[in-house]
Amino acid sequence: MNRTALKIGYIGTNFHGFQRQPDLRTVEEELIYHLRKLGYIDDLKKSRFRIAGRTDAGVHSLGNVISFQSEKEVRVNEINNSLPDDIQILAKAPVRFGFKPRYAEMRQYRYVLFRSDLDLYKLNEVAEIFKGTHNFTNFTKRFQKTTTRTIDDIKITKANLNDYHKKEFPNLHDTLSPVFVDIYGESFLWNMVRKMMRVFVDVAIGKLSLEKVEELLNPAENDPRANIKVLDPDYLILMDIKYDGVKFVYDDYACERFKRNLVDSLGDLQRKYAIRESMIKSLDDLNG
Template identity: 45%
Template sequence: MIRVALKLAYLGTDFYGFQRQPNLRTVEGELLGALEEAGVINNLGQSNYSIAGRTDRGVHALGNVVSFRTDKMPIINQINDLLPQDMRILGSAQVSMGFKTRFAHRRHYRYVLYNGQCEEPLEIDKMQEAAYLMEGTHNFFNFSKRNERNPIRNVESVMIKPLNQIYLVDVIGESFLWNMVRKMVAVLLGVGKGEIEVGVVEKFFDPQYNPSITPMPPESLILMNVFYKGLQFKEDEYAKLRFLRGLSDQCLNHQRMVAVTEEMIKVLNMD
């Protein structure tokens, strides 16, 4: 008996989140079904299966992690053949029997802000100034569901990078509360639009302060990677290539749909 960790990528668009739900298509449901069909897991309760993070509906991933006990090292592409095109196992590693999947060294999230949703150019300098205030150890009560037992979190870095028609917001830390990253981005966007003063951001860490923060849409959030000290995944280039092809097809279909809807809008505006 050994313990194995798998690095998982998925496009969250057509999933009802990560966690299993009755009669709904979820990442975990598809994964466990494939693992059982491949004979990698025969008894879920005895496998000590665990995950790094339960991403919400619509959230994507390039490096979520699951681990479990099994008889031998699984063949990655045998499992991938049983998975749908919008998810793939990209890497694997044998870990110690006491490996704790949830206790990662750090997590990296990336939020993709589309420039077209902003009427005026964002004030990036002020956004980055506010982002620096979010770094370090703070009480993120106002950035959470507000029933978390411990809202104290340490954020290692928050960086904003303009790139053509988008802004990339990279947030790295050990762990995050539910909706925390999307609410952080919402505040940063408010600063960039001039709706929130940079100096006010520090007040958001006061649990007595009661701001209303609407989290940004989940469809633009990617769990980029989950890191563990001393753990190096063996990447599978073939699996990566297959997932890349699937994403390219999705992108092409989306571009076609954008072209069609833009033409329909143009015609309606001419009437």
């Protein structure tokens, strides 16, 4: 019996998060159903089925990880042929029997900001404050034993997606000018990244001072927890998870297939965009 880790890509839009929930469509439920259907696992306890992270409803992934034991050789594309298009296996790796995907060496999250009023200089300033080890008690909804976490790096980049859009969809307007915020760390608290992004935006639009950010990261023992509203999950991607000594091998066909699915969904979004734009224009003409 061999133990295998799989790297999962999914579009989170139509999922109620990763973790299984009664009568709701989730990523974990889909994976377990199809792994059972194909004979890779039967009893979850005996197969030691484990997951790396429980992403919220709407959050996307290119790098979440599951692991399980099976006597059957894992065939990535056999599983993908059974899975729905919005969830696919991208890579696999053999792992030791004691491997627990929860304990990672590094996680990378990307939040995509779509605002024209962001001061990039201020975004980089607040990123420098967040780097390092801090008390993130103000950046989670749950009370946990320890809220100390370490941010290894944060990279702010102005994305240039227009070339791809122009090639694939020449009629799409140049309305997209996203900013990528890539955050790297060993582990994160629940809602931590989305609360961080709220603070990033508030600083970048001049609503919050850098001094206040310092206070949020260094709360006094008896201070009440700050009420930081999370930003939308739809713009958050779990980009990757890495482990010491584990080398994932990406399947070229699987990655190309998932890419095609993403391109197809872009075409659908363009058509929806065009319909809404035409309705807006017609309303403007009525008032003209």
